[in-house]
Amino acid sequence: MPAAESRRTSAGARAPAGVLAPYASRPETGRGRRHAEPPAPTRNDYQRDRDRIVHSTAFRRLVYKTQVFLNHEGDLFRTRLTHSLEVAQLGRSIARSLGLHEDLVEAIALAHDLGHTPFGHAGQDELHACMAPYGGFEHNLQSLRVIDVLEQRYPTFDGLNLSFETREGVLKHCSKRVARWIEAHEPGGIGRRFLDRTQPSLEAQLANLADEIAYNAHDVDDGVRSGLITIDQLCSVPLFARFHAEALGEHPGLAQMKRSRLLAEILRRMLSAQVYDVIDATGERLRQQRPGSVEAVRAGPALVGFSPEMQRASRQLKRFLFRALYRHPQVMDTTGRACRVVRELFACYEADPGEMPPEYAQSPLLRRSVADYIAGMTDRFAVREHERLTGLQLFASP
Secondary structure, eight states, rough: OOHHHHHHOSTOOOOOOOOOOOOSOOGGGGGOOOSSOOSSSSHHHHHHHHHHTTSSHHHHHHHGSSSSOOOOOOOSSBBBHHHHHHHHHHHHHHHHHHHHHHHHHHHHHHTTTTTTOTTTTHHHHHHHHHHHGEEEEEEEEHHHHHIIIIOOOOOOOEEEBBBBHHHHHOOOOOOHHHHHHHHHHHSSTTTTTHHHTOOOOOHHHHHHHHHHHHHHHHHHHHHHHHHHSOOOHHTTTTHHHHHHHHHHHHHOOOOOOHHHHHHHHHHHHHHHHHHHHHHHHHHHHHHHHHHHHHHHHHHOOOOOOOOHHHHHHHHHHHHHHHHIIIIOHHHHHHHHHHHHHHHHHHHHHHHHHSSSSSHHHOSSSSHHHHHHHHHHHHHHHHHHHEEEEEEEOSSSSO
């Protein structure tokens, strides 16, 4: 067992299992749903949110939406679905130690990427460029749009009608311009904090950080698995080098074993260290601030986070991944073709809305409807649609 995993965290950082701390969100005192509904007999509101997310169409589509590598490039690379599950697992583990509401963390984690486009960040950036004259495109806001409007499963309202706290956690980032628009349509709602410069719940803060921890680790794993980066290259990153040395020091035989076994041990240690660092650092901030309620959390500084040392180490890893993986020539070639697919799909639907399903084609806000339709596509559907509309095959058939 790694040293980081075997030691206890600092005194008071852990809450007794199943006991909510005073600063945790509670469904019985939450701000409820936009459309009133009777309570479920066997589930709290956050469990109900999670279940609605899991049963949504947008959630199922995540299995065919990419992270870094396109869906058809390999069966074992992460997708948005597996990423969301990893974020939920990390978030629940940390929430349990801090006395936060695990179900809320899980619901936010599972919903946070529902609005992501096909082709990862490349698709988002290209769709934003297409939508620049019409208000732009941002995947956090699109995730909110999915759960508030685009999922249509209930007879009396659009969307999933999730609780305020889940919706707040999904909207991680928001410009003041967009926040003012949300505030005008939902006074005192989830856009208000971006105008008041207050904090979301600790559960929302945690889900955001768990997202960062998860994608750093799995991009390392997928990058090495793809052959685009190597373990030797990664050893230039202090955080990775530390656990590489620890793993081989404790298990010298790993050097002669399959590369994937060594990498798995390094990543296990790295994830454990980051999780325990978050628990310790956040626990210390909570002891210093002593928030006695969710309202006190909202009025104070951000509390969930790494220690300064781990934050620096995480940033170093991010910089390495950006330079060596995300800007790798092979990834950039794929990115360029993916951007072309999104750009040309947008132009085709804008010129001939009838190529979209009627519910999109007949919308009075045509460009936003085009963005909604493209954002909801999986990688493989976008590739097939582009080939159907243009006659061009930019990718091998998935």
